[in-house]
Amino acid sequence: MISKKIAILLAAYNGGDSISDQIDTILSQDVDNVEVYISLDLSVDDSFDICTSYVRQHESLKLLLYGERFGGAGKNFYRLLKDVDLTKYDYIAFSDQDDIWPETKLSKAIEKLQQYDCYSANVTAFWEDGREALIDKAQPQREWDFLFEAAGPGCTYVFKREVAIQFKSWLLERYDKIGEDISLHDWLLYAFARSHGYRWFIDPESMMYYRQHANNQVGTNNSFAAANRRLKLIKSKWYRNQSTKIAEHLELQHLPVFKYGLSKGYLGNLYLLCHIIKIRRRLRDRVALSFALLFNLF
Numbered sequence: 001m002i003s004k005k006i007a008i009l010l011a012a013y014n015g016g017d018s019i020s021d022q023i024d025t026i027l028s029q030d031v032d033n034v035e036v037y038i039s040l041d042l043s044v045d046d047s048f049d050i051c052t053s054y055v056r057q058h059e060s061l062k063l064l065l066y067g068e069r070f071g072g073a074g075k076n077f078y079r080l081l082k083d084v085d086l087t088k089y090d091y092i093a094f095s096d097q098d099d100i101w102p103e104t105k106l107s108k109a110i111e112k113l114q115q116y117d118c119y120s121a122n123v124t125a126f127w128e129d130g131r132e133a134l135i136d137k138a139q140p141q142r143e144w145d146f147l148f149e150a151a152g153p154g155c156t157y158v159f160k161r162e163v164a165i166q167f168k169s170w171l172l173e174r175y176d177k178i179g180e181d182i183s184l185h186d187w188l189l190y191a192f193a194r195s196h197g198y199r200w201f202i203d204p205e206s207m208m209y210y211r212q213h214a215n216n217q218v219g220t221n222n223s224f225a226a227a228n229r230r231l232k233l234i235k236s237k238w239y240r241n242q243s244t245k246i247a248e249h250l251e252l253q254h255l256p257v258f259k260y261g262l263s264k265g266y267l268g269n270l271y272l273l274c275h276i277i278k279i280r281r282r283l284r285d286r287v288a289l290s291f292a293l294l295f296n297l298f
Helices: 019-027 047-057 073-083 105-112 161-172 175-181 185-195 224-235 238-249 256-262 265-274 283-294
Strands: 006-012 034-040 061-063 091-095 118-126 132-135 158-160 200-211
Touching: 006 019, 006 073, 019 034, 019 047, 034 047, 034 073, 047 061, 073 161, 073 175, 073 185, 091 105, 091 161, 105 118, 105 158, 105 200, 118 185, 132 200, 158 161, 161 175, 161 185, 175 238, 185 200, 185 238, 224 238, 238 256, 256 265, 265 283
Parallel strands: 006 034, 006 091, 034 061, 118 200
Antiparallel strands: 091 158, 118 132, 118 158
C-alpha cells in the first residue's frame, strides 16, 4: 500500500446518472491516504443529494460549499485548485464525475512519478451502446506541443505537490483573467508544467474508461459529429485564441512559435506549417492542422 497522501479534485455538474460509479471506483483504489474534494457546479438533478450522502458515509470525501454557478469544467477545477489546501498532500489528481477507474490507476501513476513530475495516460472511450475506442495521446512530446494540445484527458492527470503549489500560486495571481480566457484547465496545466521545465510522462497504457455522452466538454474525436464539432471550433478561431492566450499568460511571447507564428496572421500560419512537426504529437493531427493552416482556417 502507498502511504503518501493523495488529494483528488473532482469537478461535477448534473452528474446524478454516473457520479456514484466514479466515486465508487475512487474508493476502490489500491492505495491508502486518499482524500476527495468535490466541487459541484449548481445542478438541477440529484447530484447534491448523492454527493451529500457519500460525504456522510466517508470521512475521506469532502464537498466544497455548494451553490455557485461556474458554467464549465475549467472554472470548476480552478475553484478546486484555489480552495483546497494542497500543501498537505504529496500528489494531486484530477477527476471527472462520470468515468471508471481501474483500481491501479493511482498506484501506477505514483510509481511513474518517482521519475517524473506529472503523469497522464491513454484512455478507453466507451459509449452506452457498448462501443469502445482507445484514445491514444502517448506519442513523443514535441518542442511546442503544449501550446497546441493537452497531454490527454485531464481526468488522467496526477502530479507532484511541487507542481500543484507552483501552478496554484501562478493561477491565483491572475485568477479571474484565467477563468475568462482559458477554457481547458488540463491544457493550461500541461502548458504550465512543460514551460516551467517539469518532466511529464504520458502513459501508453489505457488507465481509465472515459464515458462519452452529449455533455462532454470536448470528448473524443472518433466520430463524424465530434470531428465536425472540432472543425467548427477551429474555423471560429477558438483554438488559435486559446493557444495565443495560454502563451501570453505564460509570458512565452519570446518563443519563435509565438513571435513568428501565432502573432502573425496568415504569414504566421505558413511559419507554423513549416514547423508542424514541433507543434502536434500525432501524425493525423499534424495533417489536419496543416490543412487548417494552409487554408487559413486556424
